[in-house]
Amino acid sequence: MNIVVCVKQTFDTEAKIVLDGSGNIDGSAVKLVINPYDEYAIEEALKLKEKFGGDVTLVSMGGERAPEALKTGFAMGADRGVLVTDPALEDPDEWACAEVLAKAISQIPYDIILTGRVAIDDGSGQVAVRMADALGVPSVSCIVELSVEDGKAVARREIDGGTELVEVCLPAVLTAQKGLNIPRLPSMAGIMKAKNKELKKLSLADVGIDASGFSRKMSVPKLSLPNPRKGGKTVPGEPAEAAKELARLLREEAKAI
């Protein structure tokens, strides 16, 4: 089975986000990780490989530090990687990502494409679905359970208030939700072998896109940080009275309950 996993390198979930002088996110000193939802996708891919045999290919876009993320995937057990890297891809929007990934994937054999349901950095959740459309294959979002047989995938996906069981013909794009699995830690041997795995770097031209006419369709005029967290509030008084007051504040002021 040819399994493709799209991975994105994102900021560590604990990273402190700061804006530089011109209002852009300053990522210079930030620890980068594989998007945690993509890790579920890698784990699921490795499980499929263990069951059916075949290969797991990681596909990613990014700059200088992107190979780090792919190497983590290799250490977990993925077989090879494709990284599209190009000066014209410095700040791609969702359309650009979907186009580029679809073009890169169309060059390799695939039976199933897995990725995270959303990247934790920009949180748009668009790329996988638009990429499926560009490839002309069906997509199933937010899966928490997956089984594959006879050219079909049966996936349980999260919907509002419950789950839905979906059957889909392969090839298809499926996006992973938390709960699908627990990603394995790379083993020592996996880490040692990671640097010897094939990582193919492709430019836009290599995937058949003319870089000169390639620009984002959407712009982001302004980024702003959330308001700083205010200090906590102590509700004084007798326990019974204080609890009552706390419940009132939670309901009326914080609108939390």
Place this chain on the structure above:
Amino acid sequence: MNFDLNEDHLMMREMVRNFAEQEIAPGIEERDELEEFPEELWKKCGELGLAGVTFPEEYGGVGADYISYGITIEEISRVDASLGVTVSAHSSLCANPINIFGTDEQKKKFLTPLATGEKLGALGLTESLAGTDASGTQTTAVRDGDEYVINGSKLFITNGYYADTYIVTAQMDKSKGHKGIAAFIMEKGTPGFTFGKKEKKMGIRSSATYELSFEDVRIPASNLLGEEGQGFKIAMVTLDYGRIGIASQALGIAQGAYEAAIKYSKERKQFGKTLSEFQVTQFKLADMALQIEAARLLVYQACQLATEHKPVSKHSAMAKLFAAETCNKVATQAVQILGGYGYTREYPVERYMRDAKITEIYEGTSEAQRMVIASHILKEF
């Protein structure tokens, strides 16, 4: 000279740290309280390759260098020094002498399952009359046809009872003193090989420490490690490398205690300020950081020498001595910073302090390390 860890080392550190925080940390207080050996965690160590970091791939190991091994023990011990010594004793004291002195056949049979973590290893060296003076070994071995017959007992054996494979030293010719000692590979379950009492310890309480007892234990002659009379040398070389494991364990304890102290000092307020705003605390923390950094350099230097197959004896003794004294100072200061809370079992620093003490005692006391260092430096002049 380059002080940077390479990409593999950084990934290994992150992996072992994640493993330690996600899987080793839960239940650690209970294991300490109940003196419970974590068999499940040992199994997971094997699955992740932590049982055979430095051993060749052809014998089931990972084939990584000693820095990788040091990092492994350090990161495990940063969270759980008991599991740290379990892995260290298994790797350094049992698997490693088989790797260095074993025949190809012995490595296939004994090293492979140890390196994969399928089996746990231990070393039976110490006896009631043979501590720092290992030449006082009273356990005897007599050749009888195709077998050796072993009689005697061993004391304070880390991983005892739980281990499957034991290296055991025994005296074959008392008149030759330490040159009469031989080392043998003994398997759990061999008739006559039994376990005595389990030690109740001050620290590293969820590691297992047992007495071993041998009553006419017959083992095949092919289980002789090295040659007859080589046992003392095997033990000394084993300990030269073993100290790297304990030095790394001590480093991990120091790091864990330091982090707990610095975290607390930034939260706890007295007189309207956090503890970390008082110069008295800052100086304590600065001294901790300084000692840990110095210890880490010594430990990694010893690791690097071992990787390059250069003599390690002096440097591993220095690393172990300095790291052991460092973790005792750091853990004691950490308890001091946490004050009354630090003395309770609600916080981990009292455990770090209890765990730290043993690093100055086993695999050669701090006094024995000074003996080793002195013997080297006096020869050099």
